[in-house]
Amino acid sequence: MSDRRTEILRAATRVITRRGVRGLRVSELAAEAGVSTSLIYYHFTDRAEILRRTLEFISDRADRYTAERDPGMQSADPRSDLEQVLLLELQDTPEVRENSTAWGELRASAVFEPFLREDLAKATHTWVHEIADLLGRADPMGTAPAHAASAERLTALLEGLSIRWLSGSLPLEHARRLLRNGIDAELDRP
Amino acid sequence: MSDRRTEILRAATRVITRRGVRGLRVSELAAEAGVSTSLIYYHFTDRAEILRRTLEFISDRADRYTAERDPGMQSADPRSDLEQVLLLELQDTPEVRENSTAWGELRASAVFEPFLREDLAKATHTWVHEIADLLGRADPMGTAPAHAASAERLTALLEGLSIRWLSGSLPLEHARRLLRNGIDAELDRP
Secondary structure, eight states: OOHHHHHHHHHHHHHHHHHGGOOOOOOHHHHHHHHHHHHHHHHHHHHHHHHHHHHHHHHHHHHHHHHHSSSGGGGTTTHHHHHHHHTSSSSSHHHHHHHHHHHHHHHHTTTOOGGGGGHHHHHHHHHHHHHHHHHHHTTTTTTHHHHHHOOOOOOOOHHHHHHHHTTHHHOOOHHHHHHHHHHHHHHOOO | OOHHHHHHHHHHHHHHHHHHHGOOOOOHHHHHHOOOHHHHHHHSHHHHHHHHHHHEEEEHHHHHHTTTTTTTGTOOOHHHHHHHHHHHHHOSSHHHHHHHHHHHHHHHHHOOOOGGGHHHHHHHOOOOOOOHHHHHHHHSSSOHHHHHHHHHHHHHHHHHHHHHHHHHOOHHHHHHHHHHHHHHHHHOOO
């Protein structure tokens, strides 16, 4: 992806984080990115494409920061690895806060803007699949359908906790503890 | 509450469900409710108060439809009772769909509109408390802090599943199954 295109998507994420999806106007995005609106239309067909590509951008960025976990952990202790990957989405850093706000906002606006639904369902599916793989490594005696269901629950729980944190209903440390115990509840079923 | 006031809040819920919180303008609300804007300002100080009262209205309405569960179930089988109360929030009826859409939208917009946060945190707390009580009856040997944590997780999971359903990432029947098994994971911990 060209640097300019990435810059525009980074700016779109910032605008969404500040004003929501419905606050994203192409003119404001141009001002935020420091480019002309015609350059934006050179890179993207329309507002719908900007939003779809921004969704992709924040999914990729989340993949990157959740991959930054301690590499020694991987394979050595698959359960800690799983825990780390999920907990990295509940961190009070500007990047994670921005990413989680934009993701929650794209999710919420897909209720009203149906053109986002297909991409969102795909991104959700990819994420669930990754977590199911980690669950499989942490719990090799379990079945694939059980891991898939646990992955759907843990990622939905994480989304629910994340928006409670971002909307001021839940302190971050408490959200992290609830998620950690939620992982235990999924993995230590009788 | 006066009938007229309730009518306005019902109309506000419909507007939020259709256009989101940021789509709620007092003029449009007046048109939807079939009243004048001055009547709206007679009942509510400003847009912020309308949103806060709408949050209260949809919380009360959710209390009402989740109280409509089979009365024979209550006390006879506290676990089924808990399951019913939670699953009644995942139903494809116009009322539940409207209520869940508006709740998710108020939750998401509290990230951007801080004046909603306090009321939202209170409504969340009340809901968590009710579910913790039901967990206490379903699992009398458990501790109150464990029930409180399970209630926070189950309600956050329900919010996460609900918005996936409403945004087209998850079929309703599958969401219900995931929630049912999530209740089992919380209650059948070793």
